[in-house]
Amino acid sequence: MFVRIKSKSKDKYNKSVQLVESSRVNGKVVQTIVKHIGVAYNDEQLDELRLLAKSIQITLENVDKESLFQAEELIEDLTLEGKYDQSIYSDEDYNVDIRNLEEESRTITGIHDIYGKLYDELKVGSIIANPARNVSVAKIFKEMVISRIANPDSKRGSVADLEEKYGVEIDLDKVYRMMDKLDDIAIAKLNTLSYNKTKELFGDKIDVIYFDATTIYFESFTEDTGEDALKKNGYSKDLKFNQPQVVLALMVTKEGLPIGYEAFSGDTFDGHTLIPSLKILREKYNIDNVVYVADSGMFNKNNLQELDQLEEHKFNYIVGARIKNISKSIKEQILNMNDYLQLNEDIKVKNITLDNGRKLIVTHSLKRARKDKTDREKGIIKLREKLQKNRSVKTHLSTQGFKKYLQLEETKDEATSCDFTITLNEEKIVQDALWDGLKGLIVNKDSKLTNDEILTQYSNLWQVEESFRITKSDLKIRPVYHWKPSRVKAHLAISFAALFLVRHLEYRVKVQYKKLSPKKIKELLLSVQHSTLVDKTRKIKYAIPSKTNVDINKLYRIMGLKKHTTPYILGKF
Known part of the structure; x- marks a missing residue:
């Protein structure tokens, strides 16, 4: 089996990427298309399709000859296309008196068809210890992962x-017993699997890893105790400060494909998750020349001091800087706009070397400056309106966002019981406006990246934020209903496995067809259903597939599945 690139047109860049297998028939070599991967219209698309084809080739060449388990009877009947030979039924079997038909069930099949096939292709079930022996455990794990994708809920x-x-x-x-099998060894296998399967898509090379951390709250108000406790109170990004949480650190590629995660107790500060995660990743995989990208929440003095120690091992980083909290001399350089270089129509850039040798890349964006100004002016208008109604200190104690522009002044108003009143600090507003449009990034002193490369890589940080959004909103990883640390870890593993499948399918669809969000893909697959009708008089069971559309048909072709479009006979009883 090999990857073949075939030009479809002499006049335009129009190349078809195929998986082809050669065989000898009557002394001649015959090439058969195993799978059509897609059509490329430029070099970038060609590279993506070629690497995807190679990844699929590896999977097909190493696919297990026997499945680990059989699906449930109903799902097996409806989703294993082509299993039943329709030629054994006569035309008479299809002559139906609809008055004798009764609907036995209506079943969603699209989710199991597509995600079930991808689950098997990516060998997600291999993380279970001895899956051939633990058939029930492997089967339940698969169903829980698919259920997390389809309609996330409590177990x-x-x-x-x-x-x-x-x-x-x-x-x-049995679900809970399965979760008890998802121990640290299984979780380590899941991380390794996600890393290796993602790496296969990019020619065994991952050069940029995006890192971030978030908090996942529990449906509980009591902390756990003990050395292995994860359920702890801490700073909540969901603003649920009275509920314990767990900190989840996630690592993805610039395409948003997950390559690993780590769980920390809920009282762990975000910035303290970075170095342990990098060290764990370093110990697990032989990675060189990798650039780690993180937002300003990861930036603190201790982290950057530890990163210094990793530079000798070729770790590079791009970290958002809190430029307003930097030294006075550096702030003066930042605000001096005379020596900024024009990068493009929107952005100017300046390079500043810090005292420790690290590089500070500062950009000024006209678009960002306009947004900063607009946001500030809207906030100040609201503050002024509120001040006109009431200037008492108590009224404005809870003012958020723009409270930095408020100041206390002594008052001689005998009508009030307070000696102070709230006013706007006009000087503070003027000073803050100087920072409109400015953004800083810290890179290691030995970085060889150009300014354009640094900005491009940092701009892709939204991919990890998107993965968190999918995990929290689409897969509903929160709230956590479990309290045992082992069950909490198992819940996170199931959710991460679901994220792994969701983002890999999203990537395949984008490369081979067009951009479809995970939510849209799920909506399409949930609409793929079968009604099972029974003719009790003639004792024949029929399947009536739901109507499909172009997008659904393409999803099935991408996964190499056939799709019934007309009614067919399931069997006689």
Whole structure:
């Protein structure tokens, strides 16, 4: 099997990428297309399709000959396309009196078809110890991951949903026993799998890793105790400060594909998750010349001192800088706009060497400056309106966002019981306006990246933020209903496995077809259903597939699946 690039037109850049297998027939070599990957219209698309084809080739050449387990009977009947030979049924079997038909069930099949196939291709089930022996554990893990994608809920809710909508029956107690099998060894395998499968898509090379951390709260108000406790109170990004949480650190590529995660106790400061995660990644994988990108929340003196120690091992970093908190002499250089260099129509840039040798890259963006000014002016208008109504200190204690522009002044108003009143600090507003449009990035002193490369790589940090959004909103990783540390870790593993599948499918669809969000893909797959109708008089069971559209058909072709579009017979009984 090999990857073939075939030009479809002599006049335009129009190249088809295929997986082809050679065989000898009657003494002649015959080439058969195993899978059509896609059509490239420029060099970048060609590179992406070629690497994706190579990844699929590796999967096909190493696919297990036998599945680890059989699907539930109903799902097996409806989703394993081509299993039943329709030629054994006569035309008479299809002559149906609709008055004798009764709907037995209506089952969603698209999610299991597509994500089930991708789950098997990426070998997610291999993280279970001895999956061939632990068939039940492997099967339940797969169903819980797919359920997290389809309709995330509590484990009890997921079990009920699988039975009602997907025809899959699972005992809730067995779900919890499966979670107890997701130990540290299985979680380490999941991280390794995600890293290796993502690396395969890019020619075994990952040059940029984006890192961030977030908080996941519990449906509880009590902290855990003990050395291994994860459920702790801390600074909550969800503003649920009275509820314990766990800190989740996530690492993704510039395309948003996850390569690993780590869980920390809820009282861990974001900035303290960076170095442990980098060290863990360093110990697990042989990675050189990797640039780690993180926002300003990761920037503190201790982190950068530790990063100094990693530079000798070729770790590079791009970290957002809090330029207003930097030394006075550096701030003066930042605000001197005379020696900025024009990078493009919107952005000017300046390079400043810090005392420790690190580089500070400062940019001034006209678009960002306009936004900063507009946001500030809107906030000040609201402050002025509020001050006109009431200038008492107590009224403005809770003012958020723009309270830095407020100041206390003594008052001689005998009508009030307070000796102070609130006024606007006009000088502070003028000084703050000087920073409109300015953004700073810290890079290591030995960095060889150009300013353009640094800005481009940092601008892709939204991918990790998007992964967190998908994890929190689409996969609903929060709140956590478990309290045992082992179960909490298992819940995070199931959610990460779901994220792994969701973003890999999103990437395949983008490269082979067009950009479709995970939410849109899920909506399409949830609409793929089968109604099972029974003719009790003639004892024949029929399947009636739902109507599909272009996007759904393309999803099936991308995953190499056939899709029934007309009614067919499931069997006789």
